[in-house]
Amino acid sequence: MILGQGTATTDDGIIAEYQQWVNEITPAHHWSFTRRLHDCPAVMCKRIGKPITAWTDEDLLALYHHRSKATWTIYNAFVAFLLFRGYHHSRIEFLGALPGDLCRHWSGRLLPRASAD
DSSP: OOOSOOOOOSHHHHHHHHHHHHHHHSOTTOHHHHHHHHHHHHHHHHHHOSOGGGOOHHHHHHHHTTOOHHHHHHHHHHHHHHHHTTSOOOOHHHHHHSOSOTTTTTHHHHSOOOOOO
């Protein structure tokens, strides 16, 4: 399950954990989309210019200005990961201001699993 406490302490560790989740939930035939998901954290890091754990809600929201909905979708995958794993803590106002649906990519990980019994 994706909800919980992430254990990474560096940007590289957070990104590696995120990319592992991407590999587990993205179908192999969606290689172009998967590549964009993998590249997203590096793009966001470059644009914000701070370590991931220092990002503010305002830093994140600024990334969405003048970007397409397709870019929002990619950004939201990483933002949702950061929130669900506890790498970023936000105010409720941030969640209301964030465009798109945070659970879209991770819904398969958020749903209860069927019992094997």
